Amino acid sequence: MDGNSMWEPKIVAFLCNWCSYAGADLAGVSRIQYGPNIRIIRVPCSGRINPLYILKAFQNGADGVLVSGCHPGDCHYISGNLVARRKFTLLKNFLVYTGLEPERIQFSWVSASEGQRFAALMDKVIADVRKTGPMENQIKEPRLAYD
């Protein structure tokens, strides 16, 4: 791991506007400490996330992707996260099947009141991706990797 001693994981987090993003906000306002490796992208709903966005994040140099939405039953749009849940189950199974490490693609539910849970989740995801190491899958575009 010589060349990687300075390596820090880059993680893209897609958070839904109504729960997880507010949860991240609460974690920040409450001054809960968590790793700085996360790049947050706010989306209207976890159901808004196209699998293409996740692969695009990997292509552009992300070492891990986290998707988080409201707990099942709490969706602002009634059923967005329930439809997303089916999609994500298949997507995660499929990407792992084609050889992606399961640690790199994670899904979770975080509500607006769970600042503590959000910080704990971030620490867990960062630790997982750090343990897995830099992305070696060829989905990552070599010329776009600004390391």
Add this chain to the structure above:
Amino acid sequence: MIEVQNQMRILASDLIRQKRVDFIIGYEQGTLAHTSRPCIIDVRTSGPEVSEKLVWNSYCSNNLSVYLQKFFAPPVQGRKKDAAPPLRIGLIVKGCDLRSVLNLIREKQVPRENLILIGLPCTGMLDKKKMEINKDELDIEKNIQDSCLECRFSNVKGVDFEITGKTREVPGDLYEVVRLFEARTRKDRLAYFEKEISRCIRCNACRQACPSCYCRECFADQKDMKWLGSGTMSDTMIYHLIRIFHQAGRCAECDACFRACPEEIDLRTFTRKLAKDVEELFGFVTDFNRESIPPLSTFSSGDSDSFITEPEEGG
């Protein structure tokens, strides 16, 4: 097989004589020996004798439903109500074709009332590539397409005219390919996937041949918000991952993508995985049931949460 072909010709000529169809889509003799090719007959300008053109043999592997959606696609310009009335299509279907047709009906791309389906019993289609290797074209079981070996829908149901005959037996292990691949190590799977995809020349033939890929503008072709380039390995991998993912709960396992591929990329190993997951997780199979709801258009409160990450010391 000759009896089936004769019955099919009689049915087709009856349909033409009664003026119940505008087009008949079936197979005709190809220019080379041991080939059949799709033919689209405009019967408004021809007599019932054109039905003699139709053939049915073990080389009719093409999925004919791929032509169907274009007959019913809404006009690119002008108002929908000004468009010509929809045509009536007579379609020759085997098991996988019918599954594709029903998929198009479920997704409201094709009106069922404008179709007259002639269902044929299928004993499996021959694989030209295997025949070239084996040089033993009489042995059907040896040269049959891999997808036919896993087929459990060779006996069509719910068509307008059904011709009965010998069909394939339902195989024991339907997802053997997937199970074998799942048992390999992660690095091994990745190496295999990358090796297969590295041969891809991005001709998009897999997409064009697929009856389920009917989007006017494919994500791979979008220019305004250009998601995907075409040059690099990364783009190609993403193209294939997303194209295969779009088949979740829709693939009819006709193997048209594999037959169309000039590089013989093993696409079925990956498409089958999604079919297996959809069946195991959501209990959905693209079968002959017209009323079922596509699995990704719906949800259930009891869907699995097992893939969700829970932080260790829960907040």
